[in-house]
Amino acid sequence: MRFPVACLGRLVAIAVLGCGLAEIASAQVIERELRERMAPKITIAIAGFAPSIIDREDVGKLGGSILAADLKFSTIFDVMDTGMLPFDPASAQADQERVLLPGLNALKIQYLAVGYISSRGREAVVEGRLFDVATGNMVLGKRYVGDAKIVRRIMHRFADDIVFQLTGEKGVSQTRIVYVSAVSRTVKELFIMDYDGAGPVAVTGNQSINISPRWSPDGRLIAYTSYRNDNPDLFLLNMDSGRRDVVSAARGLNATPGWSPDGQWLALAMSSSGGTNLHLIPRGGGTPRPITTGPAVSVSPSFSPNGRQIVFNSDRGGTPQLYIVSVDGSDLRRLTFQNHYNASPRWSPRGDRIAYMCRLAGNQICLINPDGSGLQQLTSLGSNEDPTWSPNGRHIAFTSTRMGNRDIFVMHADGSEQRRLTNNGRDNYLPDWSP
Numbered sequence: 001m002r003f004p005v006a007c008l009g010r011l012v013a014i015a016v017l018g019c020g021l022a023e024i025a026s027a028q029v030i031e032r033e034l035r036e037r038m039a040p041k042i043t044i045a046i047a048g049f050a051p052s053i054i055d056r057e058d059v060g061k062l063g064g065s066i067l068a069a070d071l072k073f074s075t076i077f078d079v080m081d082t083g084m085l086p087f088d089p090a091s092a093q094a095d096q097e098r099v100l101l102p103g104l105n106a107l108k109i110q111y112l113a114v115g116y117i118s119s120r121g122r123e124a125v126v127e128g129r130l131f132d133v134a135t136g137n138m139v140l141g142k143r144y145v146g147d148a149k150i151v152r153r154i155m156h157r158f159a160d161d162i163v164f165q166l167t168g169e170k171g172v173s174q175t176r177i178v179y180v181s182a183v184s185r186t187v188k189e190l191f192i193m194d195y196d197g198a199g200p201v202a203v204t205g206n207q208s209i210n211i212s213p214r215w216s217p218d219g220r221l222i223a224y225t226s227y228r229n230d231n232p233d234l235f236l237l238n239m240d241s242g243r244r245d246v247v248s249a250a251r252g253l254n255a256t257p258g259w260s261p262d263g264q265w266l267a268l269a270m271s272s273s274g275g276t277n278l279h280l281i282p283r284g285g286g287t288p289r290p291i292t293t294g295p296a297v298s299v300s301p302s303f304s305p306n307g308r309q310i311v312f313n314s315d316r317g318g319t320p321q322l323y324i325v326s327v328d329g330s331d332l333r334r335l336t337f338q339n340h341y342n343a344s345p346r347w348s349p350r351g352d353r354i355a356y357m358c359r360l361a362g363n364q365i366c367l368i369n370p371d372g373s374g375l376q377q378l379t380s381l382g383s384n385e386d387p388t389w390s391p392n393g394r395h396i397a398f399t400s401t402r403m404g405n406r407d408i409f410v411m412h413a414d415g416s417e418q419r420r421l422t423n424n425g426r427d428n429y430l431p432d433w434s435p
Contacts, residue, residue: 041078042166044071045104047089047097048114054148059124060117063155064089067115069196070159070173075394075412076166080109092116097131097138104133111139113162117151124148128158130165140165152198172390176434177397178203178213178222179408182427190224190237195390195433197408197421203237214257215434221283223247223257223266234268236283247285258301258310259283260327267291267301267310267327278312280327291329298323300344304370305351311335311370313343313356322356324370335372342366344386348393353413355387355396365398367413378415388433389413397421399429 049064071077082089086103092114104112116127123145130140142161144154153174160171175195180188181202188209193200204210208228215222222237234247234254248254252271259266263283270279270288275295279288292298296316303310309331311324322335322345336342341359348354351370355378358366363383367376382402389396393413400409403420406427411418422428 042076042111043078043080043109044111044113045080045085045089045109046071046082046113046115047085047087047092047100048116050090050116052117052119054119054124059148059151063115063117063126063151066152066155067113067159070156070171071113071162073196073395074159074163074171076163080107094127097129098136101131101133101136109133111166115158119148120145122148124151124154126151126154126158128161130162152194156194169392172392172395175391177388177408177421177431178215178434179422179431180211180213180429181422181424190222191428193421200422200424211430212256213430213432214259215432216259216283217261217263217435219435223259225255225257234266245285247283248281248288250288256299256301258303260303261305261307267303269299269301278310291325291327292332302345302347302354304347305349311345311347311354313345322354322368335370336368337372338375346387346389348389349391350393355389357385357387365396378411379418386430388431390433391435397431397433399431
């Protein structure tokens with residue numbers, strides 16, 4: 001379901017007819033989105049990846065399938081079906097790839113990605129190459145070496161290298177998602193999985209309740225709330241060392257953390273001084289500085305990309321709605337007026353949109369511009385909440401009950417191609433996408 005934007009039919013004459021600054025900003029967002037959707041995808045073929053058995057697994061077939069899936073998910077590429085190619089992809093030979101290019105050029109295919117996987121003891125060696133079909137030039141050539149067990153990770157890196165080489169944009173294939181999984185009725189642990197749902201591993205095991213995980217901007221730390229000490233304290237988990245430090249242990253709530261873009265500060269909800277209000281605290285701990293005050297419940301802060309503002313949800317107006325405030329607590333303004341319940345806002349890395357849970361015939365994922373215009377509903381099946389953006393702003397992960405349990409789903413930022421990432425029979429929720 002899509003909502004009409006004010007003055008949409010008069011975009012060409014917005015400035016003249018005076019629809020106002022909000023409508024101008026909305027028009028600019030729409031123009032950018034239309035430009036991205038209308039931009040032709042880069043056509044690419046994948047070859048090589050001949051059968052290669054390492055530890056009883058065909059890592060050649062695995063590597064080719066992962067590369068294809070990564071490039072398709074990016075929304076940048078149109079990956080050619082191997083059955084449409086004028087040659088057997090597995091027959092590609094190292095240093096003989098250029099003989100394949102004329103046939104691809106005739107099909108208007110722009111690039112050829114080729115991979116060769118071999119073993120060196122217990123290690124896998126991947127030769128990754130990318131050719132410009134029209135010119136015949138090899139525009140990317142890299143060798144990746146690692147344990148055979150990490151072929152999946154190697155292919156994610158190759159995919160991201162291709163994205164960066166052709167667009168200058170960082171890919172998301174090597175990113176991960178942290179989330180809460182209900183191990184039992186009373187135990188909620190944090191897990192991390194690849195962006196595509198593969199390889200979930202537990203990162204807490206304290207047999208307590210651990211919630212609200214948030215990656216630091218450098219991807220080295222995870223802030224989260226844990227009841228391991230019988231109070232909802234805010235912890236930091238160092239992903240390099242495994243060390244866990246308490247950042248805030250004030251009596252009462254220390255929850256829903258949000259990182260500043262420079263990674264030096266955390267905004268969090270605290271209930272130690274009456275009401276539940278947002279506070280700013282150095283990541284190493286210290287004296288919290290209030291951002292909001294009063295008896296209302298204010299939670300779920302998310303910084304703007306420039307670090308100057310925070311979007312959050314509060315019931316200060318009677319029902320949960322989204323608000324924006326400057327980091328020093330000034331310039332508080334209400335963002336949402338539609339519906340009687342809006343929550344869990346997350347600011348896009350691009351700065352132009354805010355994703356949140358909107359109550360429209362159930363809980364759904366919506367987008368809105370920071371000026372309050374451009375409301376757009378992305379989901380319609382089941383109950384959906386907890387949106388989190390990919391670091392390039394092209395995708396959104398979220399929680400949904402559409403298949404029964406709460407599970408982590410992912411979709412493109414326009415709401416297309418929604419699919420499930422977790423499926424273990426447990427409730428999985430509160431995802432956060434790594435940088």
